[in-house]
Amino acid sequence: MNGKRLDISTAWADLNADLKAILKETEVLETVHGHDLGKVKAQYKSIRAAYHRTVDAVDTLRYPVDETLIPQQVATLVRRLERVGFSSFYKAERERSMAVVTDALLADSDIVHGLRDWPDLSHREAFYLLGTAAAVQARTQVIGSLRAMHPTIVLFQQAKTVNPANGRGTVTLACHSRAALGIYGKTLSNRVEFNTHADARHHYVSARTALSIALHEQQHDMQTAIAATAPENDAAPDLRRDALRLHFSLASNIPATLYTPYRAQLHERDARYAGEGIAARVCEALGIK
Ligand SMILES: [Zn+2]
Numbered sequence: 001m002n003g004k005r006l007d008i009s010t011a012w013a014d015l016n017a018d019l020k021a022i023l024k025e026t027e028v029l030e031t032v033h034g035h036d037l038g039k040v041k042a043q044y045k046s047i048r049a050a051y052h053r054t055v056d057a058v059d060t061l062r063y064p065v066d067e068t069l070i071p072q073q074v075a076t077l078v079r080r081l082e083r084v085g086f087s088s089f090y091k092a093e094r095e096r097s098m099a100v101v102t103d104a105l106l107a108d109s110d111i112v113h114g115l116r117d118w119p120d121l122s123h124r125e126a127f128y129l130l131g132t133a134a135a136v137q138a139r140t141q142v143i144g145s146l147r148a149m150h151p152t153i154v155l156f157q158q159a160k161t162v163n164p165a166n167g168r169g170t171v172t173l174a175c176h177s178r179a180a181l182g183i184y185g186k187t188l189s190n191r192v193e194f195n196t197h198a199d200a201r202h203h204y205v206s207a208r209t210a211l212s213i214a215l216h217e218q219q220h221d222m223q224t225a226i227a228a229t230a231p232e233n234d235a236a237p238d239l240r241r242d243a244l245r246l247h248f249s250l251a252s253n254i255p256a257t258l259y260t261p262y263r264a265q266l267h268e269r270d271a272r273y274a275g276e277g278i279a280a281r282v283c284e285a286l287g288i289k
Contacts, residue, residue, distance in 0.1 A: 040077065040080050040081060043073065043076060043077045043080060044077060044254055044258070044261070046073065047065075047070060047073045047074065047077060047258065047261075050070050050073055051065055051069065051070055054069045054070065062161060062257065063161065063163035063164075063165065063257060064163055064166075064168060064170055064257050064259065065257055065258045065259070066165075066166060067258070067259065067260055074258075074260055074261060077254075077261045077264075078260055078261055078264045081254075081261060081264040081265055081266070082264050082269075084245055084248075084249065084266045085245075085266070086242050086245070086266075086270070087238075087239075087241055087242050089144075089238050089239070089242075090143065090144075090239060090242040093142075093143045093144055094143060094270075094273070094274065097140075097141045097142060097143055098274060098277055098278050098281075100140050100141070100142075101136065101137050101140050101141055101215075101278050102278050102281045102282055102285075104136050104137075104139070104140040105133060105136055105137075105278070105282050106282060106285055106286070108132070108136055110129070110132060111129060111132060111133055111136065112286060114126075114128075114129035114132075115129070115207045115211065115282070115283065115286060115288055116207075116286065116288065118203075118206070118207035118210070118288075119203060119207075121202075121203075123196060123201070123202065126202040126203070126210070127153070127155060127194045127196065127202070130174070130194060130202075130210060130211070130213075130214035131151070131153035131192070131194070131214070133211055133214045133215060133218075134151045134153070134192050134214045134215065134217065134218040135150060135151060135153075137215055137218045137219075137278075138150050138151050138190075138218055138221065138222075141218075141222055143222060143226060143239070144226075144236050144238050144239045145236065146222075146225050146226055146229065146236055146239065147222075147225065148190065148218065148221040148222040148224070148225045149190040149221065149225065150190065151190050151191070151192045151217075151218055151221060152190055152191045152192070153191075153192055153193075153194065154191050154192070154193045154194070155193070155194050155195075155196045156193050156194070156195055156196070157195065157196055157197040158171070158172070158195050158197050158199075158200070159171075159197055159199050160199040160200075170256070170257070171195070171197070171199045171200045172195055172200060172256075173194065173195055173200045173202065173204075173205065173210070173213055174192065174193060174194045174195065174213045174214060174216075174217050175192075175193050175195075175217060176191065176192055176193070176217040176218075176220035176221065190221050190224075192214065192217040192218055192221070193217075206289070207283065207288055208279050208280065208283040208288060208289070209279075211278075211279040211282065211283070212275040212276045212278070212279035212280075213275065214275075215274060215275040215278050215279060216271040216272060216274070216275030216276075217271070217275075219270060219271040219274040219275055220250075220267065220271050222274075223246045223250060223267050223270060223271070224246075224250065226239055226242060226243050226246050227243055227246040227247040227250055228243075229243045230243040230244050230246075230247040245266055246266065246267060246270075248266075249265050249266035249267045250267050
């Protein structure tokens with residue numbers, strides 16, 4: 001979350017137009033999603049409206065939503081989002097790919113030494129390590145026959161954003177830039193961004209958490225590469241339905257300020273699964289907690 005967001009209504013309108021054309025040709029509307037993804041968007045809009053009626057003038061895009069005020073709406077949206085899943089082909093490819101990335105990370109002596117020395121690393125060394133880990137993942141990960149691009153590592157500075165209504169704040173250590181999501185223009189976004197602000201100091205988190213965050217963001221690059229094949233039916237035939245699902249999920253992009261539904265999105269579940277899974281295996285192999 002870094003303030004640069006797709007305009008959600010424009011993105012959704014574009015996406016619907018794209019998808020309608022694709023789905024008309026392929027006639028896979030029912031089997032692709034198994035439910036109406038349009039309802040996810042409608043539900044998200046109604047949550048924002050309900051929340052704004054409950055809490056006076058709080059910006060739900062910038063500040064965390066207090067989900068206890070709208071529990072039913074949140075639960076319904078989460079259920080809808082969790083029904084969206086991947087094919088068994090994708091899951092098997094992801095598993096195979098995670099093993100390859102784990103081995104490659106363990107074979108890189110800079111990464112192994114950096115993780116072992118994590119508490120003593122300078123800010124610069126820590127972000128170099130995390131950027132290198134993302135690059136190793138990009139170099140070795142293959143899903144179907146698809147690869148992500150080498151990541152462009154960008155450092156940014158963003159202080160904690162505090163919600164004036166409840167005094168609670170959010171801060172992010174790393175994010176994936178979707179400002180140029182690129183699915184429509186076919187230019188892939190490959191930016192993994194690290195927040196170097198004191199509020200997001202790397203040493204506030206463990207080596208394992210930091211590694212999982214870097215790999216999580218790079219996994220979003222992989223997803224973008226897959227999603228970008230959606231408009232071309234024959235680009236990756238085995239992944240066509242996964243590409244459509246990712247395409248929808250990335251473009252709907254429920255912001256992190258609506259935290260539980262945000263985490264329930266397909267692309268967030270996938271990035272967590274890959275990032276946390278690989279980081280756990282690497283750290284266990286090195287005896288790092
Ligand atoms: Zn994410």
